[in-house]
Amino acid sequence: MMQYLKADRFYFVDGVKEGGYLPLNDGVFGTWQSQAPSDGEILDYSGKQIAPGLVDTHIHGFAGWDVMDASADGIHAMSEGLLSTGVTSFLPTTLTSSFEQLEKVSAVLADVADEVKGAKIQGIYFEGPYFTEEYKGAQNPAYMFDPSLEEFDKWQKAAGGRIKKIALAPERQGVEEFVSTVTKQGVTVALGHSNATYEQAKKAVEAGASVWVHAYNGMRGLTHREPGMVGAVYNIPDTYAELITDGHHVSSVASEILMREKGCDHVALITDCMRAGGQPDGDYMLGEFPVIVENGTARLKDSGSLAGSILQLKDGLKNVVDWGIATPEEAIKMASYVPAKSVGIDHVCGQLTEGYAADFIVLDKDLALVATYLDGQKVFESAL
16 A cells, blocks of 8 residues: 655655655655545654665674674674664675775675665775875774775675775876776765875876865865865865764765855765664774763774764764754754765665655754664664
8 A cells, every 4th residue: 555654754866845745655655645535544643754765884793783794693783783773774884904904894894785774875985095194093004005906806795896986086096097997887986094295186086086075174275375185175166065964974064164164965864873873982993992971082092093983874974953054954954865875876875766765764854863764664763
């Protein structure tokens, strides 16, 4: 039997529709209509809002697990746990590590990608290992080298072709040839953990790179004589900036400036969440490094540097609205459609469009998560 979602507001890619009904037909969206249907079951969310399921394109862990654990059980737990954060599609994200470990992780992800029952794995994101030590962040410089197509091809083979995105530093040797080659294979190249000049960054974009890894974090800042990586983020058009909006990684003012310079249609909200997401404070590991989680942050024990986040994407979305720097419509788009578009998966997720899988979230008037649906089925309900 056909079902119809009834709600006060629907967030579509091309604008907001007030009231009305959105058909769900065998787990797929139909076309929104203003009139009440004559038959079928009504899912009544009067007083609530419907948005696309959120898309996290940069996330290392959740629910006590890390992608680098290379554990099928861990990936399943992450996928199911993410439903409570409003995320229905994600790119499990690796860290800089040895060739062998990254190959092993790729193979595990390839095995479980189509089996997960929670948030859908829409590809893999290799964050590294082709970075530079000056802005290593919580990544191990012992494994940082110049890019190798031969190496990447082996990882991609182990991953069954699922690597959708790879991050590197523009100042590494051989970047332009590497970027040009993998982008032709349909892989999105992101730039970050880098001390690159503006010109070096620009050359990488001209070769095909199109995303900036967690804008501001792990990159050379802007000065008036050398605009650096941050200057490149602001000034190079048709590129997407990842942004962590937990209030710790980037101030609300810097976030606002970024949105103004790029436009909200080119800012992708991410979490960069590590294994402590959804878990109590305490001691954790990020890759090979001990981390302490307290006061809303994850920091390396030895240096106090931020080590990923414990942000949930539903909260990152709400934060930019609460800070007064984005409308609900802009925030929802930055957490769903824009990240999907930034890595070329907007044809399968990130919107309430007819023919798409009915992956969506129900929000209250204050944008708090009420429920998460996958393929038209309720898979999470908040205790609110």
